[in-house]
Amino acid sequence: xxxxxxxxxxxxxxxxxxxxxxxxxxxxxxxxxxxxxxxxxxxxxxxxxxxxxxxxxxxxxxxxxxxxxxxxxxxxxxxxxxxxxxxxxxxxxxxxxxxxxxxxxxxxxxxxxxxxxxxxxxxxxxxxxxxxxxxxxxxxxxxxxxxxxxxxxxxxxxxxxxxxxxxxxxxxxxxxxxxxxxxxxxxxxxxxxxxxxxxxxxxxxxxxxxxxxxxxxxxxxxxxxxxxxxxxxxxxxxxxxxxxxxxxxxxxxxxxxxxxxxxxxxxxxxxxxxxxxxxxxxxxxxxxxxxxxxxxxxxxxxxxxxxxxxxxxxx
Numbered sequence: 584x585x586x587x588x589x590x591x592x593x594x595x596x597x598x599x600x601x602x603x604x605x606x607x608x609x610x611x612x613x614x615x616x617x618x619x620x621x622x623x624x625x626x627x628x629x630x631x632x633x634x635x636x637x638x639x640x641x642x643x644x645x646x647x648x649x650x651x652x653x654x655x656x657x658x659x660x661x662x663x664x665x666x667x668x669x670x671x672x673x674x675x676x677x678x679x680x681x682x683x684x685x686x687x688x689x690x691x692x693x694x695x696x697x698x699x700x701x702x703x704x705x706x707x708x709x710x711x712x713x714x715x716x717x718x719x720x721x722x723x724x725x726x727x728x729x730x731x732x733x734x735x736x737x738x739x740x741x742x743x744x745x746x747x748x749x750x751x752x753x754x755x756x757x758x759x760x761x762x763x764x765x766x767x768x769x770x771x772x773x774x775x776x777x778x779x780x781x782x783x784x785x786x787x788x789x790x791x792x793x794x795x796x797x798x799x800x801x802x803x804x805x806x807x808x809x810x811x812x813x814x815x816x817x818x819x820x821x822x823x824x825x826x827x828x829x830x831x832x833x834x835x836x837x838x839x840x841x842x843x844x845x846x847x848x849x850x851x852x853x854x855x856x857x858x859x860x861x862x863x864x865x866x867x868x869x870x871x872x873x874x875x876x877x878x879x880x881x882x883x884x885x886x887x888x889x890x891x892x893x894x895x896x897x898x
Contacts, residue, residue: 590845592616593754598806619651622653624654634671660765720746731754753833767806769791841865
């Protein structure tokens with residue numbers, strides 16, 4: 584039997600306290616996850632953990648036997664952001680290959696390439712064709728995460744023609760990180776300026792949900808980031824992902840029941856005949872998988888998990 588698809592814990596996209604982050608990674612070190620991402624990728628004002636803390640966590644997880652990736656910001660805006668990026672790259676270089684970088688913008692690609700540090704092309708680098716993927720491989724990329732809105736019809740041929748040594752990691756669980764802005768939507772929600780946000784994101788462990796005028800949950804505000812309200816789930820697509828030879832699945836952390844979700848994916852990847860269910864209540868606003876099927880992202884196409892979605896929506 585071929586090796587099962589690897590499971591990756593993506594970077595924490597929300598603002599949690601230092602204790603919550605450390606407890607999360609203690610559980611991650613004993614979890615069935617193969618790859619663990621650590622680091623702040625959304626907002627440089629989130630400073631419960633400093634760059635040195637993230638690097639220390641990365642080293643601890645590498646010592647625990649995990650493949651570790653340090654995530655860089657998707658929207659670097661200042662000299663301080665660049666200094667933090669260079670520290671991450673230096674830590675990767677010093678690790679002797681045990682720790683890689685997740686580059687989420689071209690600045691991070693440039694710094695990693697100049698230092699000879701292998702990196703993962705994060706989903707925000709927007710790889711849509713073979714030529715772009717080959718260019719990143721020449722710069723030192725060893726893995727890529729397709730754009731979040733990419734359908735199977737785009738991912739499948741790109742994965743099949745990827746450069747030698749390049750792994751494909753598909754986003755398979757979590758609120759979809761859709762966009763970034765120079766403005767902070769959470770601060771604006773509270774009538775605050777971005778530079779005086781009073782760290783209100785700490786009050787929203789899974790972001791702030793927006794609803795349409797009809798009352799349908801639609802988006803999530805997470806500081807400068809806009810996300811889906813629904814959780815994207817490709818659990819039902821695991822047989823197809825396995826058939827395609829996808830190397831890894833990214834599961835995006837959430838504050839409740841994340842490790843139960845991870846256990847469900849672990850059971851499904853190890854036993855093709857298994858039909859694991861997701862824990863009730865692991866998502867408040869239902870599930871979606873429209874992007875995978877080439878439909879609107881908010882759509883739910885697969886029949887599986889409907890019980891959960893119905894329960895979560897209170898229908």
